[in-house]
Structures are given as C-alpha cells and as structure tokens.
Amino acid sequence: MKPDGKTDGLHLEAISIRLHGRTLLSLSALVRPGDILTVMGPSGSGKSALLAYLGGFLDPVFKASGRISIDGLDLTGIAVEHRRCGMLFQDPLLFPHLSVGGNLLFGLTPSIARRDQRRRMAEQALIDVELEGFFDRDPATLSGGQKARVALQRVMLSAPRFLLLDEPFSKLDTDLRQQTRALIFSRAKSAGLPIVLVTHDRADSDAAGGNVVVIGEESSR
C-alpha cells in the first residue's frame, strides 16, 4: 500500500478516448504488479490508441482524458521519455544497423556508465533467454522467436515501470507463440511489472490469466 492509500500497480482511472466527437472507449482498471490486463475488441475500436495514451504518445487527433498512475506516481502529464514504459509490438523492431548486443546496450540506462559492466549485463540478459553467445550476431540472421526474445530483453534492460504489449506474438507460429508468451509473462511477473496486453487471440488472454476488458462492442454492431 502506498502513502496515498492506493494499492501498488498501474491505475487507470476514468480513461476516455474520443475521435472526431465519438467516444471510442471508456475504462477504469487496476493492474497489480506481475498481473496482466488483456484488452480485446474489434479492429478500429481503439486498442492501439489506448496503448499510445498509456505510453504518452497518442496522436493529438484523439482527445483523451483520465488519470494514469503507477505505484502512486501520477504519469498523466509526464512525457513519453520519462514514463519508463516498455513496449513490445507485432514486429520486434530490432535496429538492423546494430548487432544483437548493440540493440541490448541501446536499452540500458546511460547511468550505468562502465562499458564492461554494461556489456556483462547485456550478455547475462542473453543467457537468461537462452541466447548465450549471440552478442555479436546480426539481428537479420535470427529467427522470429529469437528476435522476440532480444526485443524483450532490450525492454527489460531499460528498467521499465510497466509493459505495454501490442500483439507481440501474432507473427509467431503456434509452438513458438506459446513459448514466447510464457517467457514474457514469467519475466514480467518475476520483475513485478504490470502488463497491458492487446490481442485478438483468446489463447493469449487465457494464458494471461483471464483479466479481460472488451472495448468497442457497440461500434462493431
């Protein structure tokens, strides 16, 4: 419990997103550390807009209101670069001009100044996802699942306060999808991070623990 009397976690209070005068979504939720809130809804219902609002980079064409806080810290007015929110997308979006290690070092906070220390952290992050020895590899030579694991560790090294996942498993085939999902969920749980997950797949929401909000139902009818 925080000094302001609130429970730890990501609080979404009376979030509302509008587009051209129409309310796309309204929601309130608490996502506790290590828990996952799954957001589902038809195409165009505003799932990505919600993640963008939580991350602090919503296109100004949308009008949004509501309070976002994490562990009692109000994030609503905080700029994207200071929110410390980790994002994973459908595509792992690894930088093609950097090695796997370069991608991981990109995620590390500059406050960890010693180069050897930074490298050790990146190497350990690779070991943690069974990619030992991949530091100097070109990301283009990695499989989809390996790229997803590097993207996850780049995010984790940036010491996020919470994670936003926008269909990060949808391009992986079934087995790999299951494996990658389990890995991401267990890493987030052990780090005590709240997750907001956007997906179209019931298997994802079941694996995430079944805490689901469905948005945009009226607009799909």
Ligand SMILES: Nc1ncnc2c1ncn2[C@@H]1O[C@H](COP(=O)(O)OP(=O)(O)OP(=O)(O)O)[C@@H](O)[C@H]1O
């Ligand atoms: N920059 C923009 N300018 C105007 N309209 C936009 C913009 N970005 C998205 N939209 C519209 O806002 C609505 C919500 O879009 P959003 O991408 O959040 O939906 P979504 O639920 O994530 O869809 P999908 O499941 O297809 O990814 C849609 O009607 C979309 O066309």
